[in-house]
Amino acid sequence: MTTPLLRLRGLTKAYPGVVANQDVxxxxxxxxxxxxxxxxxxxxxxxxxxxxxxxxxxxxQMELQGAVFAPAEPRAARMAGVAMVFQHFSxxxxxxxxxxxxxxxxxxxxxxxxxxRVRLVSDQYGLPLDPLRIxxxxxxxxxxxxxxxxxxxxxxxxxxxxxxxxxxxxQEVAILFETLRxxxxxxxxxxxxxxxxxxxxxxxxxxxxxxxxxxxxxxDPRTTSAREMAELMVGSSLHVPHKAARPEGEVILTLQxxxxxxxxxxxxxxxxIDLTVRRGEILGIGxxxxxxxxxxxxxxxxxxxxxxxxxxxxxxxxxxxxPNARRRLGLLAAPEERMGHAAAPDMSLTExxxxxxxxxxxxxxxxxxRWGKAxxxxxxxxxxxxxxxxxxxxxxxxxxxxxxxKFVIGREIMQDPALLVVxxxxxxxxxxxxxxxxxxxxxxxxxxxxxxxISQDLDELxxxxxxxxxxxxxxxxxxxxxxxxxxxxxxxxxxxAHDMEVAHVDA
Amino acid sequence: MIRLEKRTAPSRFWTYAxxxxxxxxxxxxxxxxxAALGKDPFETIRTxxxxxxxxxxxxxxxxxxxxxxAPLVLIAIGLSFGFRAGVWxxxxxxxxxxxxxCGAAVGLAFYxxxxxxxxxxxxxxxxxxxxxxxxxxxxxxxxxxxxxxxVSLMLVYVAQSLLASMALGALRNPDASGFPGSRNLARxxxxxxxxxxxxxxxxxxxxxxxxxxxxxxxxxxxxxxFHVRLSGQSPRAARFAGVNPGLLxxxxxxxxxxxxxxxxxxxxxxxxxxxxxxxxxxxGFTAIIVAFLGRLHPVGIxxxxxxxxxxxxxxxIAQSNLRLPAAAIQVLQGMLLFFLLxxxxxxxxxxxxxxxxxx
Ligand SMILES: Nc1ncnc2c1ncn2[C@@H]1O[C@H](COP(=O)(O)OP(=O)(O)OP(=O)(O)O)[C@@H](O)[C@H]1O
Ligand SMILES: [Mg+2]
Numbered sequence: 001m002t003t004p005l006l007r008l009r010g011l012t013k014a015y016p017g018v019v020a021n022q023d024v025x026x027x028x029x030x031x032x033x034x035x036x037x038x039x040x041x042x043x044x045x046x047x048x049x050x051x052x053x054x055x056x057x058x059x060x061q062m063e064l065q066g067a068v069f070a071p072a073e074p075r076a077a078r079m080a081g082v083a084m085v086f087q088h089f090s091x092x093x094x095x096x097x098x099x100x101x102x103x104x105x106x107x108x109x110x111x112x113x114x115x116x117r118v119r120l121v122s123d124q125y126g127l128p129l130d131p132l133r134i135x136x137x138x139x140x141x142x143x144x145x146x147x148x149x150x151x152x153x154x155x156x157x158x159x160x161x162x163x164x165x166x167x168x169x170x171q172e173v174a175i176l177f178e179t180l181r182x183x184x185x186x187x188x189x190x191x192x193x194x195x196x197x198x199x200x201x202x203x204x205x206x207x208x209x210x211x212x213x214x215x216x217x218x219x220d221p222r223t224t225s226a227r228e229m230a231e232l233m234v235g236s237s238l239h240v241p242h243k244a245a246r247p248e249g250e251v252i253l254t255l256q257x258x259x260x261x262x263x264x265x266x267x268x269x270x271x272x273i274d275l276t277v278r279r280g281e282i283l284g285i286g287x288x289x290x291x292x293x294x295x296x297x298x299x300x301x302x303x304x305x306x307x308x309x310x311x312x313x314x315x316x317x318x319x320x321x322x323p324n325a326r327r328r329l330g331l332l333a334a335p336e337e338r339m340g341h342a343a344a345p346d347m348s349l350t351e352x353x354x355x356x357x358x359x360x361x362x363x364x365x366x367x368x369x370r371w372g373k374a375x376x377x378x379x380x381x382x383x384x385x386x387x388x389x390x391x392x393x394x395x396x397x398x399x400x401x402x403x404x405x406k407f408v409i410g411r412e413i414m415q416d417p418a419l420l421v422v423x424x425x426x427x428x429x430x431x432x433x434x435x436x437x438x439x440x441x442x443x444x445x446x447x448x449x450x451x452x453x454i455s456q457d458l459d460e461l462x463x464x465x466x467x468x469x470x471x472x473x474x475x476x477x478x479x480x481x482x483x484x485x486x487x488x489x490x491x492x493x494x495x496x497a498h499d500m501e502v503a504h505v506d507a
Numbered sequence: 508m509i510r511l512e513k514r515t516a517p518s519r520f521w522t523y524a525x526x527x528x529x530x531x532x533x534x535x536x537x538x539x540x541x542a543a544l545g546k547d548p549f550e551t552i553r554t555x556x557x558x559x560x561x562x563x564x565x566x567x568x569x570x571x572x573x574x575x576x577a578p579l580v581l582i583a584i585g586l587s588f589g590f591r592a593g594v595w596x597x598x599x600x601x602x603x604x605x606x607x608x609c610g611a612a613v614g615l616a617f618y619x620x621x622x623x624x625x626x627x628x629x630x631x632x633x634x635x636x637x638x639x640x641x642x643x644x645x646x647x648x649x650x651x652x653x654x655x656x657x658v659s660l661m662l663v664y665v666a667q668s669l670l671a672s673m674a675l676g677a678l679r680n681p682d683a684s685g686f687p688g689s690r691n692l693a694r695x696x697x698x699x700x701x702x703x704x705x706x707x708x709x710x711x712x713x714x715x716x717x718x719x720x721x722x723x724x725x726x727x728x729x730x731x732x733f734h735v736r737l738s739g740q741s742p743r744a745a746r747f748a749g750v751n752p753g754l755l756x757x758x759x760x761x762x763x764x765x766x767x768x769x770x771x772x773x774x775x776x777x778x779x780x781x782x783x784x785x786x787x788x789x790x791g792f793t794a795i796i797v798a799f800l801g802r803l804h805p806v807g808i809x810x811x812x813x814x815x816x817x818x819x820x821x822x823x824i825a826q827s828n829l830r831l832p833a834a835a836i837q838v839l840q841g842m843l844l845f846f847l848l849x850x851x852x853x854x855x856x857x858x859x860x861x862x863x864x865x866x
Contacts, residue, residue: 056512303746324749335747344741354733355748364730371728 003066005030005189006051006158011060013046015398017390020046022213024060028158033180033190035200035221038210039233039430040402041388044193047210048160051191052084053077065157075106083151084160089143093136093266100135101150121152125179136266140289141172148179159183160191163401165199166427169288169456177203195402195430197226209233230431241438241463244446249279252419252450253300253331254312258319260295260304268292270299273476275469277419282441282451283479284465286458287494292474293423293454294336300421300452301333302326314418324359330418332356334408336427336454338401342408345397349389352396353378353411360415377414385410386436402429406437413440420444423454438464458490470494511856521854522802528853529846530814536846537839546829554829555821555839568820570707574778575816578603578770580715580809582794584722585766587803589759591726592738596760598644598659599767600791601666602637606768607775608673609636611782614698615678615690625697629772630710637768638761640666645760649753655760667787674784693780700777711773718766722805735759767791800847818843 004027011024020043028034036044049055051062053071062069064080071077074084091100098115102108115131122129122145129145138146144164151159159180165173180190180203194200200207200221207221209232217232258273270292277283287293298304299311302323311319313331321329335341343352354374358364363374378392385406389399396404409425425441426434441451442464454471455461461468462482469479470493477493534556538548559568582599589596596602610633617625644658678689692698700709726732738745738755746752770790779786797815801807822836 301747302749322749322751323747327749337743340741341743341747344737344744346740347737351733351737354730355737355744358730359749367730368728369730369733 002029004028004063005065006069007063008047008051009061009063011047011050011057011062013043013050013055013057017394018388019213021050021057021210024210024213024215026208026215026218028189028191029206030157030189031184031187032206033184033192033204035204035207036191036193036210037197037200037207037229037233040406040428040433041400042210042233042430043213044210045162045400048084048162048191048193051077051158052082052160078154081155081157082160083154083156083158084162085144085147085151085164086162089147091135091143091146094134096132096134097129097138097146097149098131100146101131101153104150117153118149121149125152125182126175127179128175139169139172141168141175144168144172144176148176152183156188158189158191160193162193163195163428164192165194165196166424170458173199195428195434197221197229197431200229201226211235226431233430234432239432239435239439241435241442243442243464246280246446246466248281249448249450251276252279252314253277253452256310256312258299258306258310260299260306263295263298263304268295268474270295271474275476275479277450277452279418279448279450280445281466282445282453282464284461284468284482285452285454285471285476286456286461286468286490287454287471289456291471293471295474296471296476297333297335297421297423297454300326300331301335302331327356327359327415330416331421332360332412332415332417332419333421334412334423334425336423338404338408338427339397343396343404346395348395349382349387349392349399349407350375350378352407353381353392356411357415381407381410381414384414385440386433402433405429406433409437409440413444417444417449419450419452421452421454424456425453426455426457426460434460458487468493510859511852512859514855514857517854518857521850525850525853526800526807526810526847529843529850532846532850533839533843536842540835540838541831544831544835546831551825551829551831554825555836556817558824559817559820568824570705571820572813572816573707573712574709575819576812577709577711577715578774578790579794579797579812579815581711581718581770581773582763582767582791583798583801583808583812584715584718584805585763586794586798587722587801587805587808588726588735588762590739590798591803592735592755592759593742594645594756594759595656596641596644596659596763597656597795598641598661598663598666598791599763599794600787600789601659601663602640602764602767603771603774603791604663604666604670604787605640606633606637606771607779607786608670608678608771608782609633609768610772611689611692611775612673612678614692614695614776617697618690618695621697623697626700626710626776629698629776630769633768633772634765635768637771638765641760641764641767642757645757645764649756655756663791670782670786671784674782674786678782680781687784689782691780692776693778698776700773704777709773709777711770711777714769714773719805719809726805731758767794796844800844814843 006028009025011021013021024047038044046055050057053074053076069080071080098111098118101118102114118129118131127145127149129149135143168176183190192204204221207219208215209217211233219229255273255275258270260270262269268291295304299306302321306319308317308320313329318326339345354363354369357377361377363370375392382389382392387407388403405428409422412420426437429437441453445451453465465482467479468482468485470477472494534552538552541551542548559565559572586596586599610629613632614625614629640662643662644655647653647658648655674687680688680690693701700711702708702710734745734750737748738750775782793815797808797811801811818840825831826833
């Protein structure tokens with residue numbers, strides 16, 4: 001029996017009101033890809049932050065290759081050979097790849113040398129990356145590659161990845177997996193957190209399951225079904241969203257030649273989008289991130305204003321209206337980035353409820369905030385969407401990623417929209433909560449509201465949408481009925497929109 | 508070994524206790540300093556912190572405290588809106604000067620008519636003057652994306668030149684046979700801001716208290732206050748919540764400009780009395796410090812302004828009675844700022860004593 005690479009013994013960490021990790025013990029072997037599974041708020045991020053020296057445990061020990069390991073800060077963890085890729089990137093848009101990598105180093109060598117080393121590592125691990133590109137122009141997957149290359153340059157023994165694939169396209173996921181396999185072949189271990197169980201089955205050699213901060217089991221993901229793993233995480237059987245047949249309602253939203261300039265240097269312009277959406281339907285919009293998803297949501301929410309007749313809602317021109325005027329009419333939106341866009345991280349959930357619900361829920365009277373009512377509304381969202389938090393007075397930042405997502409989506413759904421626009425509604429949400437959110441979207445449509453669901457998760461879109469359209473370089477393809485659409489056809493639509501674009505330029 | 512550990516949320520207790528601790532630490536270190544200068548440390552500390560409020564001559568000093576604190580409160584309250592929203596108006600001093608010039612000009616235009624409408628008109632002119640001066644950096648930022656810190660600061664120097672030319676030109680007292688400076692508004696019954704001069708009470712004091720209450724209610728209960736806080740913390744979320752960022756910048760600039768203008772008007776029509784070349788005494792800059800010492804909280808600003816005024820008045824007493832060098836007073840004020848910022852660590856970090864040798 002070999003000594004494990006990393007041995008965790010009785011790790012415990014409590015936050016006010018919650019025990020994030022309790023008596024967590026398990027081993028990670030060298031040359032293994034080890035999955036860490038668990039519901040939202042199970043304590044996965046807290047555990048890996050402990051290993052990376054960002055969180056100090058209240059009790060318990062760690063051993064790295066048989067020696068006591070207690071990193072006081074990330075730098076100490078990095079010196080010991082532990083590297084981590086966070087879900088939220090920490091890169092500067094205006095700098096190039098090599099400069100960004102140099103920023104993270106203690107004694108950066110000259111630019112040219114970094115660029116050479118980046119090229120070497122990216123060849124060695126099959127990660128296409130040009131060290132001289134400006135980061136702002138990279139896709140989410142390419143940005144993640146920057147973070148990974150940055151880690152690989154340190155020659156890590158253990159690489160931690162916290163939900164790395166939630167923003168990647170299928171192709172990018174395939175590249176990432178290839179890299180991780182090569183890394184494993186080179187003898188490194190990888191601790192891998194994800195809610196996408198099929199991916200875990202394809203990639204990982206071992207899995208540890210956390211529930212409410214405790215280890216509740218382990219399994220071999222190669223031989224365990226996704227459903228079994230999900231049930232191990234939740235401790236009960238999994239609910240599968242149910243799609244009821246719905247009658248076709250009247251038109252609620254019409255976009256006529258919707259065009260908008262890119263809101264900032266690294267944004268995408270919207271070009272000539274035509275669309276009608278009916279009450280009671282769910283329109284799924286797929287596409288690679290950075291092709292105008294954020295801008296489309298902004299043009300619908302009112303953060304981007306356009307010519308008034310480009311957007312017709314319930315027969316009225318609203319392209320010029322501000323967000324709250326649109327909310328009053330029943331057009332609600334939940335943007336993708338929850339920290340700092342959909343929610344203010346350092347404000348309480350009550351204040352975050354007020355952020356979008358002031359107009360429709362009557363949370364103000366002659367401009368004065370009715371805090372009691374706001375608290376009540378926040379508490380209702382927390383209860384209805386099973387947001388795990390000690391109370392509405394806690395800050396948004398203190399919630400685990402998936403729980404904040406549930407709150408943000410729940411806040412809009414609970415306001416009874418006529419049209420709800422969501423972008424990546426189940427980003428970072430665990431399997432059972434994702435099922436609950438999808439069910440809530442289906443229920444909303446069944447009640448006669450329209451839903452536009454933008455997502456990169458094609459399975460999710462196929463599961464809930466009635467019609468499907470693809471967004472590419474700011475253009476939207478004509479929607480087609482989702483039923484019976486094959487993967488090849490979808491692929492064609494995603495690419496086809498691009499071909500149209502080229503044709504357009506030629507014409 | 509002493510270690511600092513970041514708290515997950517700022518400590519409530521230390522948010523309130525830290526400023527008190529800072530004052531105590533300042534007194535202790537101040538006492539050591541004064542002892543080293545050969546003065547009786549207890550007497551000196553008492554002279555600075557106690558005598559202005561409770562000595563047998565406090566009937567004279569207390570009004571001075573009011574006069575010093577009122578403009579600081581008024582300006583700092585206005586600035587706190589912008590500072591919370593990420594709008595950095597550094598030029599309150601200039602807006603203060605413009606408020607004084609405009610208000611005084613209206614008053615002087617009516618001289619020597621007596622009417623109850625004159626003073627209210629001056630108040631409006633003062634607020635408008637400060638407002639207009641603040642709108643310049645506000646508008647330039649919204650329209651052309653200029654940096655309001657630089658523009659507002661540079662406008663202070665423009666305002667000072669304007670003040671000098673007014674004192675020597677348009678507003679000069681025609682009966683003063685060529686001396687610079689305007690007529691004394693404090694001696695013009697319809698134009699004076701004094702309510703009770705011997706008590707130090709003028710309309711600026713009243714307006715300062717109203718501003719504190721107004722700011723408190725706005726920030727904690729009104730949706731506008733919520734939007735101000737939101738814009739400072741997460742600008743993108745604020746836009747999503749329906750805040751118009753440009754409008755918010757203009758409103759915050761307008762509030763701080765108008766309040767600074769009012770402070771200038773009340774000063775020129777009362778304690779100072781006249782427009783002179785060196786009319787401005789730095790209230791606009793000191794108020795920036797007061798705003799931050801008071802944690803941008805209305806009640807905090809009230810207390811911070813009081814404390815600031817206390818060290819000024821107490822320092823003057825110590826200088827004249829105990830022959831304490833002026834520099835020593837400035838060191839004491841510096842210490843106060845230093846400790847207030849230093850103990851801030853306690854609100855965000857926890858101090859852990861760990862046994863030596865244990866990793
Ligand atoms: N800084 C903090 N302050 C207070 N509570 C916290 C803090 N960080 C995490 N928690 C709490 O600890 C628990 C575990 O959170 P953690 O982020 O580790 O969950 P997770 O398993 O990563 O979930 P997710 O899949 O949603 O990201 C949650 O209940 C969360 O609310
Ligand atoms: Mg997490």
